[in-house]
Amino acid sequence: MNDQAESLRRLMDNKNGMCDTKVISVISGKGGVGKSNFSINFSLGLSRAGFRVLLFDLDIGMANVDILMGMTSKYNIVDMIENELTIWDIIEKGPGNVSFISGGSGFSQLFKLSERKLERFVTQLETLKQHYDYIIFDMGAGISEDSLQFILSGNEAIMVTTPEPTSITDAYAMLKYINNQVITIKCSLIVNRTETEKEGKVTGENFQRVVKQFLQKEITYLGSIPNDNTVKKAVRSQLPFLLLDPKAKSSRAVELIVQEFIGEQREQKSNSDFNLFVQRIKSFFSLK
Numbered sequence: 001m002n003d004q005a006e007s008l009r010r011l012m013d014n015k016n017g018m019c020d021t022k023v024i025s026v027i028s029g030k031g032g033v034g035k036s037n038f039s040i041n042f043s044l045g046l047s048r049a050g051f052r053v054l055l056f057d058l059d060i061g062m063a064n065v066d067i068l069m070g071m072t073s074k075y076n077i078v079d080m081i082e083n084e085l086t087i088w089d090i091i092e093k094g095p096g097n098v099s100f101i102s103g104g105s106g107f108s109q110l111f112k113l114s115e116r117k118l119e120r121f122v123t124q125l126e127t128l129k130q131h132y133d134y135i136i137f138d139m140g141a142g143i144s145e146d147s148l149q150f151i152l153s154g155n156e157a158i159m160v161t162t163p164e165p166t167s168i169t170d171a172y173a174m175l176k177y178i179n180n181q182v183i184t185i186k187c188s189l190i191v192n193r194t195e196t197e198k199e200g201k202v203t204g205e206n207f208q209r210v211v212k213q214f215l216q217k218e219i220t221y222l223g224s225i226p227n228d229n230t231v232k233k234a235v236r237s238q239l240p241f242l243l244l245d246p247k248a249k250s251s252r253a254v255e256l257i258v259q260e261f262i263g264e265q266r267e268q269k270s271n272s273d274f275n276l277f278v279q280r281i282k283s284f285f286s287l288k
């Protein structure tokens with residue numbers, strides 16, 4: 001599998017001159033549906049497939065990616081902003097060669113920062129260009145003023161829902177809100193905690209249909225992850241489930257999602273543009 005991914009990457013490198021960085025936000029309407037666990041294991045899967053991945057905990061103030069990965073981060077995003085560290089000072093190497101940035105706590109809104117601090121924050125983000133194939137943002141649930149800017153600035157969003165009506169309704173409401181903004185982005189869907197694969201597929205297809213009919217938007221169904229005790233064990237062991245038990249049904253499901261995602265990326269053939277991401281973030285925060 002690694003060989004295949006490596007050759008895919010070389011292909012992308014050749015096509016674009018150099019492989020650009022793609023920014024993907026993992027989002028949900030309702031909280032606690034499995035975004036962080038998905039983000040971590042998806043990042044790990046992409047890394048195993050040969051991509052350079054940076055997992056960025058953007059659930060600022062309520063960050064928990066480091067805990068789920070069993071790491072104690074020396075620094076976090078708050079330290080970078082408040083103590084003038086560079087972004088490279090706060091990047092840690094997690095399990096499975098996934099780089100990550102911890103969100104930290106005691107901080108609520110980027111929007112409330114002074115212009116100088118915001119400018120520095122964006123300048124630091126800018127230096128990530130081409131050092132990674134994918135930057136994955138693990139967002140908090142729902143939408144805040146800050147998170148909307150990051151979601152819309154990125155290349156894609158992956159919506160996580162469970163099959164429960166409350167979770168689906170919240171996912172739909174969030175997508176509708178995102179879709180009402182001036183900028184549109186590609187969205188995909190993951191159904192987590194399913195009883196059967198069929199339940200995931202049916203939930204995905206229904207969601208796709210409603211989104212198409214009422215929002216005139218196509219959403220890609222990337223697959224489902226079963227309800228699996230391994231996930232709970234992994235959380236308690238502070239180890240990604242892909243590492244705790246690679247043969248568990250949740251791990252196999254994430255591997256399939258990674259393959260589906262890579263296939264989708266290949267079909268898109270679009271040039272990602274990290275400069276555009278930076279430009280959008282700047283304009284959202286009214287920076288020059």
Ligand SMILES: Nc1ncnc2c1ncn2[C@@H]1O[C@H](COP(=O)(O)OP(=O)(O)OP(=O)(O)O)[C@@H](O)[C@H]1O
Nearest residue numbers: 031032033034035036037141193226227228231235
């Ligand atoms: N596939 C699964 N099977 C069983 N349990 C799961 C699964 N996915 C998630 N869980 C349970 O749900 C809990 C919440 O997951 P997670 O922290 O990833 O959600 P989240 O969407 O990031 O939450 P928040 O909105 O608070 O950021 C986990 O601690 C785990 O117990």
Ligand SMILES: [Mg+2]
Nearest residue numbers: 035036059139
């Ligand atoms: Mg989370």
